Amino acid sequence: MSSPLRNSPQSILTMLRWLLLLIPLALVVGSLNALFLYLLEWASDTRALKPYLLYFLPLAGVLVVFIYRRFGKNAEAGNNLIIDEIHQPGAGIPARMAPLVLLSTVVTHLFGGSAGREGTAVQIGGACSAAYGRFFKLSGHDYQILLSAGVAAGFAALFSTPLAATVFALEVLAVGRIRFDSVIPALFAAILADLVCTAWGTPHTQYKVDFLEHVMLFHHLVHVDLLLLGKVLLASIAFGIAGFLFGETTFIFKDLFKHTLKNPYLIAVVGGLIVIAIVSLIGHQDYVGLGVNAYREGGVSIISAFSEGGAEWYSWILKLLLTAITLAAGFKGGEVTPLFFIGATLGNFLAWVMGAPVDLFAALGFIAVFAAATNTPLACTIMGVELFGSEHLLYFAVACFVAYFFSGHTGIYSSQRIAVPKSSNLATHEATLGEIRAANSRFVAWLNKRTQQK
Structure with missing residues (x-):
């Protein structure tokens, strides 16, 4: 030894x-x-x-x-x-x-x-x-x-x-x-x-969760509110589904553009026109760009989602749709900050539905949708501590790992490999998420069939 x-x-x-x-x-x-x-x-x-x-x-x-x-x-x-x-x-x-x-x-x-x-x-x-x-x-x-x-x-x-x-x-x-x-x-x-x-003096956004809990059970102070934990569990399932929807919607638009428009220049033009049309129908530009800060009075942003009334019930859907179209059309950037926006605004809405703390649920959505879409629950739990403090570490962990589980074998990085499947019904180890999606996607199969018929 x-x-x-x-x-x-x-x-x-x-x-x-x-x-x-x-x-x-x-x-x-x-x-x-x-x-x-x-x-x-x-x-x-x-x-x-x-x-x-x-x-x-x-x-x-x-x-x-x-x-x-x-x-x-x-x-x-x-x-x-x-x-x-x-x-x-x-x-x-x-x-x-x-x-x-x-x-x-x-x-x-x-x-x-x-x-x-x-x-x-x-x-x-x-x-x-x-x-x-x-x-x-x-x-x-x-x-x-x-x-x-x-x-x-x-x-x-x-x-x-x-x-x-x-x-x-x-x-x-x-x-x-x-x-x-x-x-x-x-x-x-x-x-x-x-x-x-x-x-270099680079500005980094500061986030704050003011919610503090003091829970008594049988006249003793305990460290977790079971009712709130139940609400977090339900919300985490929604966060996982949102992460799944983001990845799948992006890939669906990519496949659709590729099989119908084919020319990358035409795809970029059509994608840009679709974004312009949607924004024109909305009437403002809250859902384009990064979305960290609002650039108009009463605008929706990641920051506003931490306050009551800071987002509409459909805010996360619009951001998801516009980001999926933008990235599928060939524009560059990333997915994570839009995932923060989607998660924070969805958390804002779920907090209103469940009667839960808005800032806490916005923070949970912020990290959990990211965890679901990237399959990185541990990193996102740690990110929650680094951004929002350690007071709610337990809720951060529950949200990230539950969302990760409910997102299924999908994700925004198609080159990720399956080392340990999330469920026993997937026997393929070391396959990439892209390979799994190509083998199981009915939409891709339908598009390929249409292409062959032509």
């Missing part, structure tokens, strides 16, 4: 090696994400001041498609390319992915696409770490670890949640399994990138 003391010098040297390797990477990733956040804030403010920019969204879509077709190479695959490369290095992640996704995401938000920002941050981290690994001629296991560290760095810099970012980078690779072999480098990268991004 080897002694821990005997292995300590080697372990210390390994940690120092990774720390020295990751400092320059974190500096670059943190700085690029700081630049990205400033540009994104400029784009959002500019669109709010000039709402007519929305009507140029189809042209912006054509520009994004042209950029990727002309310069993108395999960068079009986005987050799925990074996940595939961590699982099985070989395809390669081009360094151009970072500037391309940064530019195209800013264009998407400037002209009113409904998208997020997490995809951009993760791709910046993945592209930088891949280029860094090639420069230092890292290969095999070290290269895979470096890519996970890059994902953690990008996520942490964007949301200022280094612990959640670390777990996310390890948990997102496969459903039901976490690879702890990358945990130390990922943690180092996440902490350092967050520090760098924050040091």
Whole structure:
């Protein structure tokens, strides 16, 4: 049996090696994400001041498609390319992915696409770490670890949640399994990138849950309200279904556009026109862009969802629909911030229905819908603590894990693999979510049948 003391010098040297390797990477990733956040804030403010920019969204879509077709190479695959490369290095992640996704995401938000920002941050981290690994001629296991560290760095810099970012980078690779072999480098990268991004003065949204509970049972103070826990359980099922609907709706629109319109430029134009039509019918632009802050009096946003009357019952549906169309049409950004919006506004509505604390349920929806759509319940539970405090950790965990279970074997990352199925009726291990969906989707089967008949 080897002694821990005997292995300590080697372990210390390994940690120092990774720390020295990751400092320059974190500096670059943190700085690029700081630049990205400033540009994104400029784009959002500019669109709010000039709402007519929305009507140029189809042209912006054509520009994004042209950029990727002309310069993108395999960068079009986005987050799925990074996940595939961590699982099985070989395809390669081009360094151009970072500037391309940064530019195209800013264009998407400037002209009113409904998208997020997490995809951009993760791709910046993945592209930088891949280029860094090639420069230092890292290969095999070290290269895979470096890519996970890059994902953690990008996520942490964007949301200022280094612990959640670390777990996310390890948990997102496969459903039901976490690879702890990358945990130390990922943690180092996440902490350092967050520090760098924050040091640039980058604004991060602050959230607050004021609800406090003091529950007595048989004249004794207890730590959980059973009635409230029951409400959380019911809401969590709804959060899981919402996460499922988001992923499936996005893929349905992608399949529909691909089989009917086919031409990527035409898809971008039609997708942009559909967004414009829906927004025109709504009468305001609350449901495009990031949606973190409201840009009109009484507008709906993630922040407003934490207050009574801060969202309509249908707010989450409109955001889900507009984001699915935007991403399916080829615009760039991410899904996570829209998932925050969907979850927070759905939580606001469910709190009203159940007579529950609005701010707590908005926070639960915020993290639980994200957990359901990405199959990362542990990372999202930790994110709840980092964003909202530890007072309601139990409810955070219940919401995230129940939502994760009820979302089924679906998710927004088609390259995720099934390591441990959520239910015993799925015998396929190590299949990707994309493969499972392609094999089981009746909609895809119907589209393929129609295509063959033509």
